[in-house]
Amino acid sequence: MVNFAPVSSYSSQELAAALKAGSLEVALGPFTARAKGEGKPLRSFLQDTYRDVMVRLSLSDVTDIALDVRAPSLLRKYIRPQVIPDPGFQVPAVPLPKSMSGLAFEMGLNLVVALKCCRFVTFHAGVVANDKGAILMSAESGGGKSTLVAALMEEGYRLYSDEFALLNMPDARLASYPRPVSLKNESIEIVRDFAGGDWVSPVISDTPKGKIAYRRARPEDITEAGETAVTKLVLFPRFEAGVRASARGLRRAEAIMRLIPSSTNYHLLGEQGFNALRKMLDGAEAFEITYGTTDDSMKMVRDLAAKVGL
Amino acid sequence: MKRQWLDILVGTKPLPEDILERAELLEFADSHHVLGQMAEVWKDTATGKTRDVFDNGLLRARFDRNMLRNEMERVERAFMGTGLSPILIKGASYVAQGLDAGKGRRVSDIDILLHEDEIGQAEELLKAAGWAFDEATDNTYDQNYYRTKMHELPPLRHKTRRTIIDVHFKLLPRTSRTKVQSDLFIDAALPLEGRKLRVFTAADRLLHSAIHSFADGSFDTPARSLIELKYLFADIQEAEHEGLLARAKTVGAVLPLAYALWALAEFFKDPLALGLLEKSGVKPSRLICWTISHKLEHIDTAPFAKALLYIRSHYMRMSLPQLFWHLATKSFRRIKPQPELPLPPGFQ
Numbered sequence: 001m002v003n004f005a006p007v008s009s010y011s012s013q014e015l016a017a018a019l020k021a022g023s024l025e026v027a028l029g030p031f032t033a034r035a036k037g038e039g040k041p042l043r044s045f046l047q048d049t050y051r052d053v054m055v056r057l058s059l060s061d062v063t064d065i066a067l068d069v070r071a072p073s074l075l076r077k078y079i080r081p082q083v084i085p086d087p088g089f090q091v092p093a094v095p096l097p098k099s100m101s102g103l104a105f106e107m108g109l110n111l112v113v114a115l116k117c118c119r120f121v122t123f124h125a126g127v128v129a130n131d132k133g134a135i136l137m138s139a140e141s142g143g144g145k146s147t148l149v150a151a152l153m154e155e156g157y158r159l160y161s162d163e164f165a166l167l168n169m170p171d172a173r174l175a176s177y178p179r180p181v182s183l184k185n186e187s188i189e190i191v192r193d194f195a196g197g198d199w200v201s202p203v204i205s206d207t208p209k210g211k212i213a214y215r216r217a218r219p220e221d222i223t224e225a226g227e228t229a230v231t232k233l234v235l236f237p238r239f240e241a242g243v244r245a246s247a248r249g250l251r252r253a254e255a256i257m258r259l260i261p262s263s264t265n266y267h268l269l270g271e272q273g274f275n276a277l278r279k280m281l282d283g284a285e286a287f288e289i290t291y292g293t294t295d296d297s298m299k300m301v302r303d304l305a306a307k308v309g310l
Numbered sequence: 311m312k313r314q315w316l317d318i319l320v321g322t323k324p325l326p327e328d329i330l331e332r333a334e335l336l337e338f339a340d341s342h343h344v345l346g347q348m349a350e351v352w353k354d355t356a357t358g359k360t361r362d363v364f365d366n367g368l369l370r371a372r373f374d375r376n377m378l379r380n381e382m383e384r385v386e387r388a389f390m391g392t393g394l395s396p397i398l399i400k401g402a403s404y405v406a407q408g409l410d411a412g413k414g415r416r417v418s419d420i421d422i423l424l425h426e427d428e429i430g431q432a433e434e435l436l437k438a439a440g441w442a443f444d445e446a447t448d449n450t451y452d453q454n455y456y457r458t459k460m461h462e463l464p465p466l467r468h469k470t471r472r473t474i475i476d477v478h479f480k481l482l483p484r485t486s487r488t489k490v491q492s493d494l495f496i497d498a499a500l501p502l503e504g505r506k507l508r509v510f511t512a513a514d515r516l517l518h519s520a521i522h523s524f525a526d527g528s529f530d531t532p533a534r535s536l537i538e539l540k541y542l543f544a545d546i547q548e549a550e551h552e553g554l555l556a557r558a559k560t561v562g563a564v565l566p567l568a569y570a571l572w573a574l575a576e577f578f579k580d581p582l583a584l585g586l587l588e589k590s591g592v593k594p595s596r597l598i599c600w601t602i603s604h605k606l607e608h609i610d611t612a613p614f615a616k617a618l619l620y621i622r623s624h625y626m627r628m629s630l631p632q633l634f635w636h637l638a639t640k641s642f643r644r645i646k647p648q649p650e651l652p653l654p655p656g657f658q
Contacts, residue, residue: 118369
């Protein structure tokens with residue numbers, strides 16, 4: 001059995017060959033992915049954004065995810081090349097220019113986790129944790145979730161996930177799933193300011209969602225992969241320009257009812273999923289927080305975290 | 311897919327030791343909707359990551375099972391007190407009866423069968439209970455087409471739960487070349503234990519599966535269909551094999567059964583199936599056998615075999631003039647809305 005090593009420990013040629021053969025095995029918390037794809041954009045995206053993520057070049061076990069970033073048609077392989085993520089089942093993906101292969105890779109991974117991985121209750125949420133427990137932030141796109149996650153990473157929290165909170169059903173703990181934090185438009189500059197330019201990937205412009213850049217996971221986030229944490233704080237952040245910061249406590253039932261619609265597979269998991277969700281909220285406090293600036297939100301989160309003993 | 315994968319899918323050959331092959335097999339099983347069935351036979355022995363992947367299949371199948379149980383109750387409720395007792399067919403019936411063919415099986419919609427005379431009433435009852443035709447088929451041409459040419463009503467979708475029910479009044483399209491005595495299947499159906507619904511006998515179940523695979527459609531889910539045939543055949547005692555041949559003659563399913571037996575002998579090396587095929591004296595077409603093998607082995611490519619089976623499926627379904635008029639009307643309808651045609655009697 002070959003051991004995992006960081007992406008950065010392999011040469012471009014080695015990575016390109018493994019990607020071409022579809023034998024690149026990527027460790028992503030409780031999941032592993034078999035990645036396939038050709039061309040420099042995908043390879044250099046992985047080398048930059050996944051720099052410290054653990055991979056191996058030859059497939060040594062079966063994987064949860066098999067993702068092929070490929071041309072949508074023979075024509076688009078050569079003329080104005082495009083790519084789509086192909087996870088082995090029909091997905092609603094728009095073809096992207098080949099230069100955006102990294103974006104297609106990220107979209108593909110998210111789709112598989114959302115639609116296929118039912119070992120965990122999957123919520124669309126950001127999660128950070130320290131030794132005492134985890135903060136789960138559930139927000140719609142544009143709610144400022146990723147910026148908050150990136151800001152909390154600067155305050156001694158480890159990145160668990162920017163996209164999906166993975167709730168393990170038997171023990172109701174959250175699993176660490178440290179993928180790069182996806183930043184859109186204005187949040188890119190904000191995060192670059194406090195994280196440092198070296199930790200944010202080059203900007204991909206003119207994507208369907210505007211400008212996108214990634215805040216890379218750090219080695220300390222990744223070595224903790226495979227770890228789990230108890231949820232202490234559940235937040236529903238809402239960004240509203242110019243509004244005065246406020247926090248409103250939520251009862252357990254209300255928090256559960258607000259989390260359910262953000263899950264991609266709750267409806268599949270039935271009683272087991274409900275029990276895990278209830279158990280998670282038993283040990284946590286939940287708040288809706290409204291804010292107008294990142295500074296405001298951070299002050300509130302710090303106070304609330306202190307209150308629940310994080 | 312590799313032929314030997316079929317034996318692995320049903321648990322009679324060990325999982326591949328070669329990791330790449332094992333990964334490809336699991337990915338194949340997932341994308342061809344048999345991962346849950348494979349997981350059921352391997353769940354006690356698989357470990358590590360392989361077991362993790364199987365868990366995904368098992369959890370999905372559990373959801374389908376729960377959905378089916380709920381829907382069965384709703385269907386029973388819709389028919390309560392009417393004296394009608396719909397027959398559950400296909401995947402739903404295997405799961406409901408706990409048959410090997412239903413273990414881990416995906417169920418996306420429910421298929422029921424009723425006598426033709428009962429269809430009007432059944433439709434009213436289901437509509438009253440919240441099912442409705444989708445907009446795409448809720449027009450006079452489609453409604454007429456399904457009722458006068460096909461073997462089922464257009465799919466009914468529940469307005470709030472979004473689940474789909476297919477209401478059959480025959481086992482094959484009215485226009486089909488294979489003439490099957492659907493009423494004999496209906497008359498022989500048995501009560502489903504603990505329920506107000508009915509199911510086919512073991513022999514009829516296998517015959518219907520054979521009809522579905524080899525006299526209707528273009529064999530689009532070869533792995534799933536062959537696994538299904540294997541389990542359903544195994545449910546029939548050897549002493550009842552002669553009876554199976556006789557039943558196939560009575561209901562008009564001799565040829566589909568012959569293809570099924572050929573497939574079991576060919577892909578699972580089943581000597582009993584081979585013996586029975588020889589006893590039946592029917593010789594399946596070598597060209598069709600070749601295309602079936604070829605489509606199975608090159609499931610995602612095989613353009614020639616696919617085209618041949620596709621053409622055959624239409625040939626089997628209706629005569630050429632019928633097909634021509636149907637396609638012409640469909641294309642014409644895209645340009646200009648069709649004038650309202652009256653529904654045939656009994657379908658008002």
